[in-house]
Amino acid sequence: MLRRSCIVLISFLCSFSPLGRAVLNLTLPGQHPNPQAVVQEVHWKVNASMTRREMLQISEKDQFYSSCLTGNPIDDCWKCDPEWPNNRQRLADCGIGFGQYALGGKNGDFYIVTDSSDDDPVNPRPGTLRYAVIQVEPLWIVFPSNMLIKLSQELIFNSYKTLDGRGANVHIVGGGCITLQYISNVIIHNIHIHHCHPSGETNVRSSPTHFGWRTKSDGDGISIFGSKDIWIDHCSLSHCKDGLIDAVMGSTGITISNNYFSHHDEVMLLGHSDDYLPDSGMQVTIAFNHFGEQLVQRMPRCRRGYIHVVNNDFTQWEMYAIGGSGNPTINSQGNRYTAPSNHNAKEVTKRVNTGKGEWSGWNWRSEGDIMVNGAFFVASGEGVEVKYEKAYSVEPKSAVLIDQLIMHAGVLGVGGRDNNLGKWTTGGNDGGIGLESEPDYMDYMSGSSVSLMSPTTSTTLISLLIAFSCLLFYKTPLAFM
Numbered sequence: 001m002l003r004r005s006c007i008v009l010i011s012f013l014c015s016f017s018p019l020g021r022a023v024l025n026l027t028l029p030g031q032h033p034n035p036q037a038v039v040q041e042v043h044w045k046v047n048a049s050m051t052r053r054e055m056l057q058i059s060e061k062d063q064f065y066s067s068c069l070t071g072n073p074i075d076d077c078w079k080c081d082p083e084w085p086n087n088r089q090r091l092a093d094c095g096i097g098f099g100q101y102a103l104g105g106k107n108g109d110f111y112i113v114t115d116s117s118d119d120d121p122v123n124p125r126p127g128t129l130r131y132a133v134i135q136v137e138p139l140w141i142v143f144p145s146n147m148l149i150k151l152s153q154e155l156i157f158n159s160y161k162t163l164d165g166r167g168a169n170v171h172i173v174g175g176g177c178i179t180l181q182y183i184s185n186v187i188i189h190n191i192h193i194h195h196c197h198p199s200g201e202t203n204v205r206s207s208p209t210h211f212g213w214r215t216k217s218d219g220d221g222i223s224i225f226g227s228k229d230i231w232i233d234h235c236s237l238s239h240c241k242d243g244l245i246d247a248v249m250g251s252t253g254i255t256i257s258n259n260y261f262s263h264h265d266e267v268m269l270l271g272h273s274d275d276y277l278p279d280s281g282m283q284v285t286i287a288f289n290h291f292g293e294q295l296v297q298r299m300p301r302c303r304r305g306y307i308h309v310v311n312n313d314f315t316q317w318e319m320y321a322i323g324g325s326g327n328p329t330i331n332s333q334g335n336r337y338t339a340p341s342n343h344n345a346k347e348v349t350k351r352v353n354t355g356k357g358e359w360s361g362w363n364w365r366s367e368g369d370i371m372v373n374g375a376f377f378v379a380s381g382e383g384v385e386v387k388y389e390k391a392y393s394v395e396p397k398s399a400v401l402i403d404q405l406i407m408h409a410g411v412l413g414v415g416g417r418d419n420n421l422g423k424w425t426t427g428g429n430d431g432g433i434g435l436e437s438e439p440d441y442m443d444y445m446s447g448s449s450v451s452l453m454s455p456t457t458s459t460t461l462i463s464l465l466i467a468f469s470c471l472l473f474y475k476t477p478l479a480f481m
Contacts, residue, residue, distance in 0.1 A: 031252050031281045032098060035306045039331060042096050042285065042310060045073035046405075072288055072405050074233065074257055088164055089140055091189060095231045097285025097308065099255025102231040104162030104187030108138025113147065118174070121153040121204045122211050129172075133157045134207050138185075143168040150174040153199045154217050156206040159183040165190035166412065175199030176217040177240065181206075181225040184253075188232045190411050193221040196240040218242035228253040236410040238263040243298070247284065248272035252305075255285045260410025261299070262292040271303025274326035279304040287311055290409035291321070301352065302328035309335060313402045313409075316340045320350035329363040332377065336402045339375035348377040370402075 032038050068080040077094035078084050092106040115127035124130035129149055132141045138160035146169040154176030170191050172178065177196035180186055198219040205211035217223070219241025224230055226249040237244040237259060244261055246269040247254055261267050268286075271279040282305030291299045291314045299314060300307065302324035311334045314321050321337060322330060332348075339346040348371075351359040359380055366377040 032283055035098070035283055035308070038098055038100075038283070038285070039308050039310075039333075042287065042308070043333075045096055046071065046311065070404060070407060071401065072258070072408070074288070075408060085167065088142070088166070089162075091164070092162070092187060095187075095233075095255055096257070097255040097287060098253050098283040099229060099231040099285060101253060102187050102229040102255070103138070103160060103185045104231070105138040105140035105160055106162070108140055108160065111135075111139045111141045113141060113143050116147045116149050118149060118152045118155075121202070124205065129163075130155060130205075133161050133163075134205055135161075136207060140164060143170050146170070148173070151176060151196075151199075153202060153204045154179040154214060154223075156181065156204055157183055157186055158207055160185045162187040163189060163191055169411075177220060178222045179217070179225070180223065180227045180230060183227050184229045186227070186230050188222065188235060190234045192236045192411055193244075194236070194238045194240065196221050198241055218246070220244070220246045222246070224251045224254065225249050227251050230254045232256050232259060234258045234408070234410065234412060236260045236262075240264060242266065243269045246270075247282065248279070249276070250278040250281065252282045252284075254283070255287065256289065257285070257287045258406070258409050259289045260292055261289065261295060263294045265296040266298045266301070267291070267295055268298050268300035269303075270300045270307060271305055271326065271328065274303055276303070279326075281305070282307075284308070285310070288405050288409065289313075290406045291315060291317070297321075297350075298323060302330060304328050307331065309333070311335060311402060311405050313406045314338060314348075317345065318342070319345060321348045323350035323352050324362075324364075325352040325354050327359075327362050330365070332364075332366045332369055334368045334402075336370045336372060337375040337377065338372040341373070343374075346374045346376060348375055 069076050073096060074094050078091050081087060081090065084090060088110075089106050092102070092104050095102055111132045113127065113129050113132065115125055117125070117128060118130055119125075121130065124134070129141070130151075132139055133155060134157075136158060140162045142164050148171045151172065151174035155172070156179045164187075166189065172191060172193050173195040175197060176199040177193060178188070196219050198217050200214045200216040202214060203211050204214045221237045221240040221244040222232060223243075224245070224247035227247075228251060230247075230251070230253065232245065232255070234257075238261070244264055244267050245256060248269065249272050256268075270284055271282060273279075284300075284305065284307050286300065286307065286309045289312045291312065293315065295315075295317055297317065297319040299317065299321045300309075300323075302322070303326040306329045309322065309330065309332045314335065314337045316338055317340060322332065324330060330349075337348045339348075348366075349364065351362070361381060363381040364379055365381070366379055369377060371377065
């Protein structure tokens with residue numbers, strides 16, 4: 001806290017002069033002072049998880065833990081606890097990388113979403129998701145049944161919120177989708193986010209005491225704007241109008257992990273513009289994700305900042321995988337890049353609208369990556385070996401283990417070992433498929449089209465009764481205030 005307070009004070013004092021503004025670029029609130037140390041810690045955690053798994057496989061003394069451990073340090077942190085459904089907030093201790101300090105709704109009340117509607121963005125009803133995310137206090141938000149939430153406008157979050165979709169099949173679609181603007185400490189876990197389109201030109205509430213006019217949004221799946229300490233994990237994203245995840249305007253302290261991206265053009269943008277100097281302090285970890293079918297470009301596209309891309313699987317791309325401008329630092333380690341059949345698109349990297357004379361000094365490095373089907377990574381930067389020495393002191397796990405590390409990327413499957421509601425219940429749905437279909441919103445995340453569900457009246461009543469019982473027992477009256 002003292003370090004962050006000092007950073008805020010220095011940033012404020014430095015903002016009064018041109019020289020000070022230059023210093024500001026390197027001292028964003030929430031920025032880690034030693035990014036190489038964060039990189040090293042990620043490698044250490046992966047290695048520790050892999051070592052535990054290998055030792056248990058050899059000894060075979062504990063069948064549960066041997067079958068549970070994957071070598072993925074995030075999943076091994078919470079999934080190996082057989083009581084995790086009743087210890088959900090343990091997840092907040094499992095982050096890695098630059099977003100590991102995201103608390104979400106840790107130590108806050110549980111809020112149960114009992115109403116999937118989103119009719120009024122200014123006066124949302126208690127029980128809806130929108131009512132939960134605008135509250136001031138920390139909340140751990142859960143879903144008692146499978147749910148399709150069609151947003152009417154941007155879902156504007158307040159700080160200290162966790163969306164925890166484990167155990168239910170939760171889809172967020174529609175207008176604007178998720179907006180994290182000038183806030184901190186948000187965890188979004190196990191949610192399908194897709195078919196997001198522009199919205200706006202209307203009033204939208206952002207807190208219990210404030211609503212305001214919103215201009216037209218871009219239609220991002222998740223828009224991170226001037227925010228810090230953000231962790232997006234085990235989500236499945238596709239088919240949005242603009243980016244699937246965009247982080248701009250001085251956002252930092254972000255981890256994007258275990259997600260499945262597919263069916264999209266401009267996947268991920270990190271950085272507002274080449275000229276926006278505060279984004280020099282952006283720090284993002286991209287780990288254990290699967291960049292899947294029918295993606296075109298921007299995985300990610302970086303402007304300024306320090307981007308650590310580690311142990312991801314890039315199935316294919318149409319134009320390029322990793323691009324950038326404005327001199328970002330890109331540290332690519334232990335990834336698998338599979339190039340498309342197009343002979344003109346084999347290169348993993350792209351320097352966007354920049355001549356070689358300028359980008360040749362940029363710090364872009366590939367370490368331990370596997371190149372498949374003719375893929376190649378064009379590194380750059382001279383005399384940077386010393387800068388990367390600490391990052392290399394603990395190697396990333398070999399890319400040959402990618403299949404194991406990303407085996408559960410995306411939303412965890414409902415009804416299988418990966419999901420257990422614990423205190424909550426799926427009601428009459430029981431995690432199944434086959435209720436009313438929604439042909440406009442198809443889920444491609446698992447590799448096949450799956451119709452979404454709309455609960456019947458009886459199922460909704462059962463879910464409400466059970467949710468109300470949970471609220472009484474666990475003393476969480478907020479959802480019905």
